[in-house]
Amino acid sequence: MKNSLFYLLLLAIVTISACKDKKEKEVPSFLSAKEVVRLNQLIYKDSTVEAFEKDAPAYKVVFLPKAVNGNYAIIVKCKTSEQYALIIRGSVIKFSNEGFQNFILQDFNIFTIKPWNYVDTVKEAYISNGTWIGFQNLLQCRDIENGMSIKEFIEKKIPVHASLIITGHSLGGNLAYPVAGYLKKELPIGKKENIQLITFGATAAGNAAFVHDLEEKFPDGERYTTDLDIAPVFPDIEQINKMAKLTGLDTVLQLGNINFKGIDQKLDLGNLLNIAGEILEQTNVINKTNKYVQSEKHKRLLTKTILSTPDESLSVEGIFNRAYQFHKIDMYAELLGVAPIE
Numbered sequence: 578m579k580n581s582l583f584y585l586l587l588l589a590i591v592t593i594s595a596c597k598d599k600k601e602k603e604v605p606s607f608l609s610a611k612e613v614v615r616l617n618q619l620i621y622k623d624s625t626v627e628a629f630e631k632d633a634p635a636y637k638v639v640f641l642p643k644a645v646n647g648n649y650a651i652i653v654k655c656k657t658s659e660q661y662a663l664i665i666r667g668s669v670i671k672f673s674n675e676g677f678q679n680f681i682l683q684d685f686n687i688f689t690i691k692p693w694n695y696v697d698t699v700k701e702a703y704i705s706n707g708t709w710i711g712f713q714n715l716l717q718c719r720d721i722e723n724g725m726s727i728k729e730f731i732e733k734k735i736p737v738h739a740s741l742i743i744t745g746h747s748l749g750g751n752l753a754y755p756v757a758g759y760l761k762k763e764l765p766i767g768k769k770e771n772i773q774l775i776t777f778g779a780t781a782a783g784n785a786a787f788v789h790d791l792e793e794k795f796p797d798g799e800r801y802t803t804d805l806d807i808a809p810v811f812p813d814i815e816q817i818n819k820m821a822k823l824t825g826l827d828t829v830l831q832l833g834n835i836n837f838k839g840i841d842q843k844l845d846l847g848n849l850l851n852i853a854g855e856i857l858e859q860t861n862v863i864n865k866t867n868k869y870v871q872s873e874k875h876k877r878l879l880t881k882t883i884l885s886t887p888d889e890s891l892s893v894e895g896i897f898n899r900a901y902q903f904h905k906i907d908m909y910a911e912l913l914g915v916a917p918i919e
Contacts, residue, residue, distance in 0.1 A: 605658045607740045607773045610799055610877070613662060614910045616653060617746045617777060618918055620666045621906070625651055632918050636662075640720050640730050648714035648752065650745075652730060659739035663727065665715065665756065667747030667906070687869065693755070693783060695762040696790040704755055704783035705869070711748065712755040728760065732768055740771045746906045747808060750779025750800075754791060761794045774798040774875075777909045780811045781869035788872050800875035803912065805903040809871060879912040 608616075615633055622628035626638050633653075639661075640652035650665040691709040693702040704712075719726060725733065735741060743760070745753040757774045764772075774795040779802075791798065802809040881903060902908060907917065 605660045605738075605740050607771075608655070608660050608662055608742050610775055610801060611913045611915055613742055613744050613775050614777060614801075614906070614913050615915055616662055616664050617744060617749070617906050618910055618915075620649070620651065620664045620746075620749070629653065639734070640725075640727070641722070642718035642720055645714040645717045646710075648711050648718070650715055650718055650727065650749075650756075652727070652735075659736055660742075661735055661739055662742040662744060663731075663756070665743075665745035665749035665752050667745060667749035690784075693758070693787050693790075695755075695759045696786070697762070697793060699786045699790045699793075702783060702786040702790055704787055705781075708751055708755060708782045711752045712759070715752060715756055727756070728763065731760065731764060735768070737767045738771070740773065742773050742775055744775045744777075745779065746777040746909070747779065747904065750776030751782045753779065754782040754787075757798075758787075758791055758794060775801070777801045777906060778803070778806050778808050778904050780808050781871050783870075784868060785870045788870050792872055792874050795875070798872070798875040799877050800872055801877045801879060801909060801913075803879045803881050803903055803908065805881050806908075808904045879909065881908065881912060 616636070619625070619628045619633055625641065629636055629638055635656055636653040637656055638651055639654045640663075642650070644666075647669060648666070650663060652661055652663050654661050687705045687707060689706040690703040691706055693704045696702050716726065716728075720730060723730075731741065743753050743757040745751070753774065753776050757772065761769050761772055772795075774791070775798070779800060800809075911917070
């Protein structure tokens with residue numbers, strides 16, 4: 578009798594362990610950066626569903642809202658696995674209400690900060706006012722079919738053992754940071770364990786405490802940047818100065834011809850940025866608490882070699898177009914070995 582009970586107990590233990598191992602094996606891996614960068618290319622297309630059907634047929638759009646004050650995000654699912662991605666659109670590159678919202682009210686709205694309370698262990702975390710506005714807009718996004726918010730959709734529609742990538746390019750990457758931190762903090766247990774963070778060319782969203790919290794929440798996060806993309810160093814004045822010289826922005830704008838009353842010295846973009854940075858620090862707009870930083874732990878540097886020095890004969894429009902070539906999502910896709918979209 579005792580032997581029978583022993584064997585039954587042993588069988589139960591083996592069965593439970595096997596079921597546990599099976600569940601662990603059922604957890605899908607995360608989508609790779611190479612797969613995710615394609616999704617970021619398509620989020621900029623006007624007709625989202627049609628764009629994915631044409632250029633990423635392996636994925637289905639499962640969360641589709643209307644943009645809120647210029648901010649827009651969707652969730653897609655891999656048709657053959659339980660792999661999901663929350664993709665946040667970057668700035669709209671056109672003169673429109675959405676473009677104004679993105680650039681003026683968010684990208685350059687960095688001179689005031691908001692406390693960030695969705696942290697675990699750190700104190701005094703802050704994000705820019707522009708990032709806060711975009712984050713609040715995304716919280717208001719509702720699926721056009723079921724009316725769910727992003728958080729509600731993840732809670733109710735995404736299976737427990739599915740994986741979820743939170744991603745974005747440029748402003749989209751900037752907003753991916755608070756969205757990821759918020760979801761990792763607020764989602765219930767069983768829904769927040771399999772979340773990953775991948776961004777491309779993202780501008781800084783917050784201070785060192787904010788970044789430290791993200792690194793704790795996402796130790797394997799990936800922040801892709803290139804050696805010639807000026808956006809990821811914004812608003813670090815010193816780094817912008819260095820990047821401006823590499824891309825030619827410091828000379829083509831011919832800022833030395835601008836006459837400032839009381840300033841006799843010739844000014845190039847670097848000098849002007851240094852003066853601006855000093856003013857911001859002296860007026861306490863930028864200090865140790867709210868200085869914007871990026872994660873070095875998450876950083877993944879992609880290299881784009883320039884074969885020639887910046888052409889000083891280019892127009893202002895030409896040099897900005899040149900700088901944009903190093904920032905656009907298609908450049909990141911190319912450097913990651915992704916075929917261009919036809």
